[in-house]
Amino acid sequence: xxxxxxxxxxxxxxxxxxxxxxxxAKKSIELKMHPLETITKGFVVGVNYIGDQFGLGEAxxxxxxMAGEAMKAAIAVLEPELLKLGExxxxxxxxxLATVEGDIHEIGKTLVGTMLSAxxxxxxxxxxxxxxxNIIGKALEINADIIGMSALLTTTMVRQREVIExxxxxxxxxxIKVMVGGAPITRDWVTKIKADGYxxxxxxxxxxxxxxxxxxx
Amino acid sequence: xQPKLTLLSDEIIARIxxxxxxxxxxxxxxxxxxxxxxxLAEAGAKIDPETQVAQIPATLVYKALESVPRDFYLYxxxxxxxxxxxxxxxxxxxGSSGITILNPETLEHDTTETExxxxxxxxxxxxxQYDAQSTAVICHDVPKEIQDSYRLYLALLYSKKPIVxxxxxxxxVQEMIDMLVLFEGSAKAAREKPRAIFDxxxxxxxxxxxxxxxNLIALAxxxxxxxxxxxxxxxxxxxxxxxxxxTQHTAECFAGIVIHQLAHPGSPIVWGGAAAIFDMRKxxxxxxxxxxxxxxxxxAQVAKxxxxxxxxxxxxxxxKLVDAQAGLESGISAMVGALSGINMISGSGMLDFLACHxxxxxxxDAEGIAMAKRMIxxxxxxxxxxxxxxxxxxxxxxxxxxxxxxxxxxLFREEQHLPSSVIDRDSTRAWKAAGSxxxxxxxxxxxxxxxxxxxxxxxxxxxxxxxxxxxxxxxKKCGLEELPKLEDFHPV
Numbered sequence: 001x002x003x004x005x006x007x008x009x010x011x012x013x014x015x016x017x018x019x020x021x022x023x024x025a026k027k028s029i030e031l032k033m034h035p036l037e038t039i040t041k042g043f044v045v046g047v048n049y050i051g052d053q054f055g056l057g058e059a060x061x062x063x064x065x066m067a068g069e070a071m072k073a074a075i076a077v078l079e080p081e082l083l084k085l086g087e088x089x090x091x092x093x094x095x096x097l098a099t100v101e102g103d104i105h106e107i108g109k110t111l112v113g114t115m116l117s118a119x120x121x122x123x124x125x126x127x128x129x130x131x132x133x134n135i136i137g138k139a140l141e142i143n144a145d146i147i148g149m150s151a152l153l154t155t156t157m158v159r160q161r162e163v164i165e166x167x168x169x170x171x172x173x174x175x176i177k178v179m180v181g182g183a184p185i186t187r188d189w190v191t192k193i194k195a196d197g198y199x200x201x202x203x204x205x206x207x208x209x210x211x212x213x214x215x216x217x
Numbered sequence: 218x219q220p221k222l223t224l225l226s227d228e229i230i231a232r233i234x235x236x237x238x239x240x241x242x243x244x245x246x247x248x249x250x251x252x253x254x255x256x257l258a259e260a261g262a263k264i265d266p267e268t269q270v271a272q273i274p275a276t277l278v279y280k281a282l283e284s285v286p287r288d289f290y291l292y293x294x295x296x297x298x299x300x301x302x303x304x305x306x307x308x309x310x311x312g313s314s315g316i317t318i319l320n321p322e323t324l325e326h327d328t329t330e331t332e333x334x335x336x337x338x339x340x341x342x343x344x345x346q347y348d349a350q351s352t353a354v355i356c357h358d359v360p361k362e363i364q365d366s367y368r369l370y371l372a373l374l375y376s377k378k379p380i381v382x383x384x385x386x387x388x389x390v391q392e393m394i395d396m397l398v399l400f401e402g403s404a405k406a407a408r409e410k411p412r413a414i415f416d417x418x419x420x421x422x423x424x425x426x427x428x429x430x431x432n433l434i435a436l437a438x439x440x441x442x443x444x445x446x447x448x449x450x451x452x453x454x455x456x457x458x459x460x461x462x463x464t465q466h467t468a469e470c471f472a473g474i475v476i477h478q479l480a481h482p483g484s485p486i487v488w489g490g491a492a493a494i495f496d497m498r499k500x501x502x503x504x505x506x507x508x509x510x511x512x513x514x515x516x517a518q519v520a521k522x523x524x525x526x527x528x529x530x531x532x533x534x535x536x537k538l539v540d541a542q543a544g545l546e547s548g549i550s551a552m553v554g555a556l557s558g559i560n561m562i563s564g565s566g567m568l569d570f571l572a573c574h575x576x577x578x579x580x581x582d583a584e585g586i587a588m589a590k591r592m593i594x595x596x597x598x599x600x601x602x603x604x605x606x607x608x609x610x611x612x613x614x615x616x617x618x619x620x621x622x623x624x625x626x627x628l629f630r631e632e633q634h635l636p637s638s639v640i641d642r643d644s645t646r647a648w649k650a651a652g653s654x655x656x657x658x659x660x661x662x663x664x665x666x667x668x669x670x671x672x673x674x675x676x677x678x679x680x681x682x683x684x685x686x687x688x689x690x691x692x693k694k695c696g697l698e699e700l701p702k703l704e705d706f707h708p709v
Contacts, residue, residue: 060497154316
């Protein structure tokens with residue numbers, strides 16, 4: 001019975017159907033299935049499948065984003081149940097995401113956030129145009145493992161360096177790792193500003209984040 | 218008759234305009250500039266101070282569209298009106314604000330500096346296909362506070378053509394306006410014979426940012442032309458459908474024109490953009506996609522029903538090299554832009570989603586532009602009879618007979634575009650003798666020729682002195698004591 005339900009759960013994620021994933025999450029609670037197992041044996045399987053398919057060029061960004069949304073919807077139902085049991089979902093790590101000050105581009109960053117949270121990271125997305133103080137302040141507040149910063153303009157990508165310099169000054173690295181991304185970001189730039197990780201796309205960002213928190217495969 | 222490409226029916230255009238008006242009310246336009254919100258509120262728009270969302274009624278749009286100039290000119294250094302914004306006039310300029318340049322020898326994308334911008338200006342200056350210059354790449358060798366003004370400074374020193382430019386902050390747009398006023402001698406001169414036009418971007422979806430709206434206001438008040446570059450991305454920052462994207466583009470342009478005309482009615486503004494689809498595999502914004510060109514053709518058609526001057530971004534490629542993909546994407550999209558009758562088509566020379574510039578590609582694209590311009594020149598009636606008059610007593614049913622006709626000598630240049638050495642029409646033997654070069658190889662040679670034949674235009678030394686002093690002063694304010702040395706400009 002539960003095997004079949006797990007399959008349906010995975011499929012709801014693959015189909016990017018938040019209504020069905022929500023329904024299935026509720027059903028698992030009625031059936032007294034363990035919420036953690038529901039997540040790992042059911043829904044996560046779907047996320048991993050879509051991620052792999054994306055890597056193979058068989059799935060596309062809308063499918064990826066919708067899968068992430070369906071995952072979020074299911075987790076929203078199951079998380080309170082976990083808390084009732086006195087358990088928490090083992091998160092891979094905590095991430096603060098932001099587009100740097102002076103820059104309002106956020107499509108890529110939001111994609112990264114969706115994929116990170118679907119993959120088991122706790123993500124706080126601060127949004128766009130975020131000064132260094134806000135980013136670092138939030139990271140300290142939630143005890144973040146990773147700060148992820150996006151910039152689309154060459155005029156704003158220098159802000160990534162400012163945040164890293166500030167972190168170094170405060171002695172917050174390597175405790176907090178820094179990932180950067182955005183159209184003008186090159187490997188040279190990443191080396192130059194001494195960031196810890198960089199990815200061309202959202203799927204790659206998940207892999208980098210896992211590596212940075214020592215949970216890479 | 219200028220051949221035209223149209224993709225939308227009148228009925229669909231009417232629906233686009235109708236729904237764009239609806240979008241201006243619900244969800245409204247987010248206006249992040251306080252002064253713009255005040256102007257809108259005074260004029261009768263409803264503003265939510267919490268969300269900064271303005272609901273702009275159609276009456277405000279109609280009023281703004283009434284005061285907008287239907288056409289205007291940009292002028293060259295000598296005061297000639299050389300770029301016409303309006304009607305179906307078609308002009309091309311190199312793309313703007315690249316951050317890298319293709320190194321023709323290493324094929325690396327190098328970070329751009331002063332020498333690269335000058336190289337691009339020198340090449341574009343000598344190619345008649347480019348009616349205007351652009352501030353093509355960012356010069357990373359000067360502090361970022363002066364990068365906007367510095368690019369315009371170099372364009373004014375090295376070119377006589379009109380300039381398509383832009384600014385990334387409200388402060389720098391004002392500095393650039395001041396610079397133009399100083400160069401032209403007075404605010405009146407800068408207004409009456411504008412040398413430059415400024416790109417101003419809303420942020421999709423439906424946002425006029427603080428600096429975007431602020432720039433519109435500053436430009437309107439100075440009477441310096443503004444060019445709206447609305448950048449909806451189908452499927453990501455705009456609806457996935459082309460019609461949905463064009464409707465959002467219309468709403469963003471409407472809102473921009475309203476803010477601009479409220480700041481100063483009658484100032485010139487252009488309906489433009491850099492719309493693109495969103496690539497669902499790479500998350501990229503392909504400028505060479507045919508759908509991108511279709512979006513631009515469509516929004517230009519909407520603009521034309523409103524009698525607005527038009528602009529777009531076409532003639533660029535997403536390829537990283539000046540290769541076959543670059544040629545086909547740039548050539549096809551330049552042709553679509555020209556057939557759409559778009560007044561200013563920016564993007565030539567650019568690779569890699571508008572990030573990388575290339576002098577060699579400017580030279581290649583000039584050939585594509587020449588073809589597109591020839592196309593819109595149309596098929597003309599030159600002679601009293603179409604053909605019968607050609608078959609007079611000299612015709613002996615032999616090939617080559619027509620070469621002997623005076624009319625052939627007289628008309629062939631009008632009928633046929635004569636490409637430069639970039640286009641290969643050699644025999645195989647001659648091609649081999651010339652080094653068996655591909656198009657990129659030929660472009661490299663042509664760039665070398667053009668750089669060798671370039672002479673910096675003669676500009677009033679007093680104007681140069683004022684310009685130099687102005688930019689040096691800006692540089693000093695941000696800690697740069699000297700401007701980069703220029704090989705053929707030695708200010709006293």
